Amino acid sequence: MxxxxxxxxxxxxxxxxxxxxxxxxxxxxxxxxxxxxxxxxxxxxxxxxxxxxxxxxxxxxxxxxxxxxVGFMVSGISDKGMISFQPLGGWWSQTILAQRLQVITPNGPVNGVVGSIPTHLLDESQRNKPVDIKSMYLDVGADSREEAESFGIKIGMQIVPVCEFTPLSNPKKIMAxxxxxxxxxxxxxxxxxxxxxxxxxxxxxxxxxxxxxxxxxxxxxxxxxxxxxxxxxxxxxxxxxxxxxxxxxxxxxxxxxxxxxxxxxxxxxxxxxxxxxxxxxxxxxxxxxxxxxxxxxxxxxxxxxxxxxxxxxxxxxxxxxxxxxxxxxxxxxxxxxxxxxxxxxxxxxxxxxxxxx
CATH class of the missing domain: 3.40.630.10 (Zn peptidases)
Incomplete structure (x- = not known):
């Protein structure tokens, strides 16, 4: 190429x-x-x-x-500053957990990670059950709704995955x-x-x-x-x-x-x-x-x-x-x-x- x-x-x-x-x-x-x-x-x-x-x-x-x-849209902000999101396009829920995402705001992208419960805190039934997208949230480091809003986040904004354009060790294969x-x-x-x-x-x-x-x-x-x-x-x-x-x-x-x-x-x-x-x-x-x-x-x-x-x-x-x-x-x-x-x-x-x- x-x-x-x-x-x-x-x-x-x-x-x-x-x-x-x-x-x-x-x-x-x-x-x-x-x-x-x-x-x-x-x-x-x-x-x-x-x-x-x-x-x-x-x-x-x-x-x-x-x-x-495919991506997501901000659908809510909790009192604890966690971001709920609506999928835009087809996603399998298990590919979303623990992924880095960005909220695209007028102030620039706000980075976060999709919250997931550590295995130590899951009982046996939870470990074997797929997590519903509706119960997921994006953690952007805010401690309150007001702090999240101060980052420029509002309902209706787009959210995208984070992945740099990366030629792999085999240069004919490119990840992005x-x-x-x-x-x-x-x-x-x-x-x-x-x-x-x-x-x-x-x-x-x-x-x-x-x-x-x-x-x-x-x-x-x-x-x-x-x-x-x-x-x-x-x-x-x-x-x-x-x-x-x-x-x-x-x-x-x-x-x-x-x-x-x-x-x-x-x-x-x-x-x-x-x-x-x-x-x-x-x-x-x-x-x-x-x-x-x-x-x-x-x-x-x-x-x-x-x-x-x-x-x-x-x-x-x-x-x-x-x-x-x-x-x-x-x-x-x-x-x-x-x-x-x-x-x-x-x-x-x-x-x-x-x-x-």
Whole structure:
């Protein structure tokens, strides 16, 4: 991974931006995209896309990551200064206990730890029982509600995990928070960089949606705005390779993901064939993926009269926790693949895809 890409993803993954709190990150992304285009569209929920106008008679191609990450929102402050919180996005409760989190306030981040009872104080029945998120709290070191409020904490503020961007001893593996889905945001930016000097056979809308983690909300409104002919979601999916099972879907280092099924979308046959043919032609490494969770494509493909859609992803270990790991070779494969897919999408290719539904 090039140094400039590493620096981009360090900035993106360390940025606090849970669902509903995407405004500042959107500004950062728009600034990056403005190097490559002067035209932008934004829906009323906040999804943002830069536009590259190639052949106006060609298809409208929509490519989107999503700005938001899973996190929490302050839902209360106790008399003892403890912070209760509401999950934003899907969390398994046992990944939250004893984790460092930050409340993002106008005065800056306020660090804390999710309180957990030491094993010495638990009886046998408690040790074997999962802890409900509703009974958890964030300890920021305050002794009272007033002291917590003096730190700048108020109900409704976002809370994010703490995890620095960390290349591991194997430098092709990088640990960070929010690979789901700063991967897609960064790739949308680099896609625009790759293509902005070319005369495309289409009109490209590349950017990122909001509130994906709360039910693909920004995807619906963005699709209504753009009314695309074809859509590519850029998203990180859960790796399942930790035990060494070669039959498991989602293996780090085995290439980009071609998602063929999830609960929200059975991938259009013409799209699967287009991705397969493009990858084979250019010798791009990819792997098939079946998922139990959905992406923005689940909303976009049902918009209008139907939008052929595909997910060009990478797998990431431990998504929807405070720290996740990706492989840089997978990112390189996904970047080459989405670039070639967009570059080849003229009106004839779109018609072929539609005919092969």
């Amino acid at each position: 090039e140094q400039k890409t590493l620096e981009l993803f360090k900035q993106l993954t360390e940025f606090p931006s849970v669902s509903g709190f995407e405004r500042e990150l959107r500004g950062f992304v728009k600034n990056k995209l403005s190097t490559y285009t002067e035209e932008f569209v934004q829906d009323r929920l906040g999804s943002l896309f830069g536009v590259l106008r190639g052949d106006e008679s060609g298809p409208k191609v929509m490519v989107a990551g999503h700005l938001d990450e 928070k929010a690979w789901d889905n700063r991967y897609g945001v960064g790739l949308a930016i680099e896609l625009m960089e790759n293509l902005h000097k070319e005369k495309l056979p289409n009109v490209l809308y590349a950017g990122a949606t909001v509130q994906e983690e709360l039910g693909l909300r920004g995807a619906r409104t963005a699709a209504n705005l753009i009314q695309p002919d074809i859509f590519f979601a850029l998203d990180a999916s859960p790796a399942n390779d930790m035990t060494g099972d070669r039959q498991a879907f989602g293996r780090l280092g085995d290439g980009a993901l071609l998602r063929i099924f999830d609960p929200g979308m059975l991938t259009h046959r013409g799209m699967v064939e287009y991705v397969e043919d493009t990858a084979a032609t250019h010798k791009i490494k990819y792997q098939y993926f079946i998922s139990k969770g959905g992406t923005d494509a689940g909303q976009v493909h049902l918009s209008g009269i139907g939008v052929p859609s595909a997910v060009i992803g990478i797998c990431s270990r431990y998504i929807h926790t405070s720290s996740s790991i990706i492989h840089t070779d997978d990112y390189a494969a996904a970047k080459e693949l989405i670039t070639k897919l967009v570059r080849g999408l003229d009106r004839t290719t779109l018609n072929t895809i539609l005919e092969r539904a």
